[in-house]
Amino acid sequence: MRRFDCPSCGAELHFDSLCCLACGAEVAFDPADLSIVPLAGRVACSNRQMIGCSWEAGQTGALCRSCEMTQTIPDLRMPGNVERWRRLEDAKRRLVYSLLRLGLPLETAGGNRLRFRFLADAEGPDGTVERVMTGHDNGLVTINVAEADDDRREAMRVEMGEPYRTLLGHCRHEVGHFFFDVLVDEGGERARFEALFGDPDADYGAAIERHYREGAPPDWQERHVSAYATMHPWEDWAETFAHWLHMTDGLDTALRYGLAQGVDPYGGGDPMDALVSAWIPLALAMNAMNRSMGQPDFYPFVLAPAVREKLAFVHDLAHGRGRRRKAA
Numbered sequence: 655m656r657r658f659d660c661p662s663c664g665a666e667l668h669f670d671s672l673c674c675l676a677c678g679a680e681v682a683f684d685p686a687d688l689s690i691v692p693l694a695g696r697v698a699c700s701n702r703q704m705i706g707c708s709w710e711a712g713q714t715g716a717l718c719r720s721c722e723m724t725q726t727i728p729d730l731r732m733p734g735n736v737e738r739w740r741r742l743e744d745a746k747r748r749l750v751y752s753l754l755r756l757g758l759p760l761e762t763a764g765g766n767r768l769r770f771r772f773l774a775d776a777e778g779p780d781g782t783v784e785r786v787m788t789g790h791d792n793g794l795v796t797i798n799v800a801e802a803d804d805d806r807r808e809a810m811r812v813e814m815g816e817p818y819r820t821l822l823g824h825c826r827h828e829v830g831h832f833f834f835d836v837l838v839d840e841g842g843e844r845a846r847f848e849a850l851f852g853d854p855d856a857d858y859g860a861a862i863e864r865h866y867r868e869g870a871p872p873d874w875q876e877r878h879v880s881a882y883a884t885m886h887p888w889e890d891w892a893e894t895f896a897h898w899l900h901m902t903d904g905l906d907t908a909l910r911y912g913l914a915q916g917v918d919p920y921g922g923g924d925p926m927d928a929l930v931s932a933w934i935p936l937a938l939a940m941n942a943m944n945r946s947m948g949q950p951d952f953y954p955f956v957l958a959p960a961v962r963e964k965l966a967f968v969h970d971l972a973h974g975r976g977r978r979r980k981a982a
């Protein structure tokens with residue numbers, strides 16, 4: 655993530671700033687230019703008042719490039735849902751920023767647009783609960799809004815034995831499934847995929863059942879970036895894709911603050927090995943910082959050689975070094 659300055663006074667702003675705290679100028683984020691601009695003379699996203707979306711929209715009354723990708727928002731009559739929606743859109747804008755900066759296509763060649771819906775579990779009159787499963791289907795990403803509640807997400811994280819669970823992580827994982835369709839399937843890369851990840855057509859239902867019955871194999875860290883990635887080759891890809899986005903944006907932020915050097919993570923000119931070499935000392939230092947503060951590790955993962963190979967595959971396809979990548 656880049657650093658941003660106030661266009662009026664030059665004070666440092668954040669990616670999601672609405673207003674400069676130093677001079678009071680109202681600002682907006684221009685998704686075409688990926689920069690912060692004065693709001694005066696620009697059109698704000700129509701979600702600015704309700705959920706604090708800082709992005710600029712094309713015309714009055716319209717949604718911005720990120721908000722317009724949300725097909726269904728939670729029921730705002732339910733207490734707490736405006737705040738949940740706000741948190742989900744905050745995370746999603748960071749995701750969309752990365753996708754725009756990478757120039758990745760937001761639609762498959764087959765015409766499936768990437769879009770989102772944020773849904774809540776529904777309780778019927780008889781007390782039965784219809785659960786919303788977070789997942790992806792043909793470009794449509796569904797996220798259960800309960801993930802936006804810190805207490806519920808943390809309880810899920812502990813219950814599932816996961817070291818890391820965030821809204822941004824969910825966004826990055828679920829779009830990973832969409833980019834399987836774009837980069838692997840439509841990209842004609844299934845053979846190379848299969849050699850690294852396994853058979854993408856393996857029975858998914860049986861894989862879920864086995865994963866929740868037996869858990870991950872004890873030596874999973876030698877081949878997978880997370881225990882969840884062991885469930886099915888699709889999940890392995892999505893977890894790897896999410897990690898590649900964590901590292902791409904994390905390294906870019908580090909560069910901007912002088913914490914890393916010599917790589918251009920968004921540019922794609924460096925091989926994945928170079929990014930990993932820059933990432934490891936950064937992650938070690940950040941983990942040590944977090945431990946100094948009594949916080950959980952910043953990056954609670956291990957990158958075994960087999961995992962690095964998978965990351966390199968994602969990196970190469972996403973930067974157009976596969977056989978085919980649709981123009982953005």
Ligand SMILES: [Zn+2]
Pocket residue numbers: 660661662663664665674675676677678679
């Ligand atoms: Zn200012």
Ligand SMILES: [Zn+2]
Pocket residue numbers: 699700701702707708709717718719720721722
């Ligand atoms: Zn917006």
Ligand SMILES: [Zn+2]
Pocket residue numbers: 789827828831888889892
């Ligand atoms: Zn998944």
